[in-house]
Amino acid sequence: MPIGISMQSVPNYRLSAFRSFLPGERHITRVESSDILLLMLGGVLRFTEDGVPMELSRGEYYIQQHGLPQAGPVASDCPSYFYLHFGECVWSDEAPSLPRRGLFDPDALLPLLRELNNAENENAPRIIKNGLLCTILTRLFREQARSEQDILVDHMVRRLTQDLQNPPSLAELAVAFHFSENYLIRIFRDAMGTTPHAYLSAARIRKAKLLLSTSNITADRVAYECGFADYAHFYRTFRKEIGCSPREYRKELLLRKNEA
Secondary structure, eight states: OOOEEETTSOOEEEEEEEEEOOTTOOOOOEEOSSEEEEEEEEEEEEEEETTEEEEEETTEEEEEOTTSEEEOSSOOEEEEEEEEEEESOOEESSSSEEESEEEOOHHHHHHHHHHHHHHHHTTOOHHHHHHHHHHHHHHHHHHHHSOHHHHHHHHHHHHHHSOTTSOOOHHHHHHHHTSOHHHHHHHHHHHHSSOHHHHHHHHHHHHHHHHHHHOOOOHHHHHHHTTOSSHHHHHHHHHHHHSSOHHHHHHHHHHHHHHO
16 A cells, blocks of 8 residues: 655645534545545544554544545544545655655644635635645645654643643553553653653743742642642642742742842
C-alpha cells in the first residue's frame, strides 16, 4: 500500500466540513471516489479501511484512500473532526510525500480550517478553496518533517498545561497517545530536560507568580486556580522553588512597586 500522497502533484478540492458524531454513532459503510483527509479535533473515531481497524483521536490526521471500502463495525466515541474530500492526487512510496497518517497541532490549524469552512459555505471560487487545501497539506507536510517525538512532546505539553486544575495523568496520556508511560517519560525528559510531573509543577508555579503579581485574589484562591490540592501543598512547593512563601513574594513585589 502506498505510504502517502505525493507532494509533487496538485490535488483538486471537492468538498469539506466540520463533523461530529452522536453517542453510539458509527462510521458509515462506503467506497468513495475521493481521497478524504480527516483532521481529528476531539473524541475517538473508529472505522476499518480495507478491513484494517483504525482508531483516531485529537491531534491525529488520516487520509482515507479512494476506492478502498470503509466501515464502522464498532461505535466511535463522540468524535469531532474536519473532513476534506479531494481528488487527482498521486499516491506514492517515494519522497516527498505526505504520510497517510500523522500528528498535527489542532489549535494552530483550526483558523485555517474555519477559513476553508467559510469559503465552502459562501460558495467561494474553487481556486480559493483549492489554495486553502494546498496550504493545509503543506502545513501537515512541514509538520511531519519534524521528528514524531518532538511533535508528541508538544502535544503532551499542551495537554498538561491547558487545564492546570484538571491535568491528565501519565496513565491517561499513555492511553491517549498509544505509548507506554516509560516511553513518554523518556522522550519528554530528552526534549525538555525534566519529567512531565516536574514540568507541570513548574507551569503551576509560573501561573501562581503571574496571579500573585497581577491580581488581588487571595493566596488560597491562587492555589486553587493553579491546580494545587490545598494551600499547604502550594506553600511548600512555592517556597521550595522560589525561596519564600506566596504571601512574602506578593509583599516584596508591592514594596518594590512602591519604591519605584
